[in-house]
Amino acid sequence: MNEHIIEIDHVSFQYDRQTVLDNITLSIPKGSFLGLVGPNGSGKSTLIKCILGLHKPQQGTIRLFGQDISKFRDWSKIGFVSQKANSFNTGFPASVFEVVATGLTSKIGLFRFMNKNHKQKVLDAIEAVGMSDFVRRNIGELSGGQQQRVFIARALVSEPELLILDEPTVGIDSQNVDNFYTLLEDLHKNHGLTLLLVTHDTGTITEKVTHVACLNKELHFHGETEEYEHLCQHELSAFYGHHVHVLTHDHGGQPV
Numbered sequence: 001m002n003e004h005i006i007e008i009d010h011v012s013f014q015y016d017r018q019t020v021l022d023n024i025t026l027s028i029p030k031g032s033f034l035g036l037v038g039p040n041g042s043g044k045s046t047l048i049k050c051i052l053g054l055h056k057p058q059q060g061t062i063r064l065f066g067q068d069i070s071k072f073r074d075w076s077k078i079g080f081v082s083q084k085a086n087s088f089n090t091g092f093p094a095s096v097f098e099v100v101a102t103g104l105t106s107k108i109g110l111f112r113f114m115n116k117n118h119k120q121k122v123l124d125a126i127e128a129v130g131m132s133d134f135v136r137r138n139i140g141e142l143s144g145g146q147q148q149r150v151f152i153a154r155a156l157v158s159e160p161e162l163l164i165l166d167e168p169t170v171g172i173d174s175q176n177v178d179n180f181y182t183l184l185e186d187l188h189k190n191h192g193l194t195l196l197l198v199t200h201d202t203g204t205i206t207e208k209v210t211h212v213a214c215l216n217k218e219l220h221f222h223g224e225t226e227e228y229e230h231l232c233q234h235e236l237s238a239f240y241g242h243h244v245h246v247l248t249h250d251h252g253g254q255p256v
Helices: 044-051 096-108 116-128 144-156 174-191 202-208 225-229 233-240
Strands: 004-015 018-029 033-037 059-064 078-081 162-166 194-198 211-216 218-224
Touching: 004 044, 018 044, 018 059, 018 194, 018 211, 018 218, 033 044, 033 174, 033 202, 044 059, 044 162, 044 194, 078 144, 096 116, 096 144, 116 144, 144 162, 144 174, 174 194, 174 202, 202 225, 211 225, 218 225
Parallel strands: 033 194, 033 211, 078 162, 162 194
Antiparallel strands: 004 018, 004 059, 211 218
């Protein structure tokens, strides 16, 4: 039996009596790469906030690494990358190394100096995302795709077992998006990470992930990628509320 990193059981959540999540049951096995898709306003980001403990559902339970979320404390096991990490001021005079090092704050403390081992962890994380040549470059001098790689390195430096990414390609040039997803595929296959990716890109879903969950307040589909690819046109259009079809991409090109 697969060990489940996340177990969501009959979760419902409301904002001001308006239902955003309705009776969601979903599990994510260790070692999987789940793509969470759905139209705008479907509750995807709200579900992520529930998983991260930022929202408390009115109904249902969430378990992380086999433990009820109310008792879970080992948050270093979970890395999170937001939409282009919009909360980070890229105009701030900080190097790639310094930005990634902030991912260790919870482990070493806010005002403590890094030792040799900590510095090596930072360099290893930067190397894992292919940004070693930019280690001393100011974050504001990088392209959108390069910046997002740095933000992933910041999430990786604490050595998480689960990486959650909420629309990570926002702000990245379209010609570099495929290469960014190739990086995620490498982290999944070669670094053993369990990934949860929130995305609108159905083509990427079919190319990279192992499982798909379709959310629109209710969970309309959850299964392996092959099952998702065989959904009929009518089912997909009904789910999204407009005409949609699954595309596949030819992934190739230069790294971001």
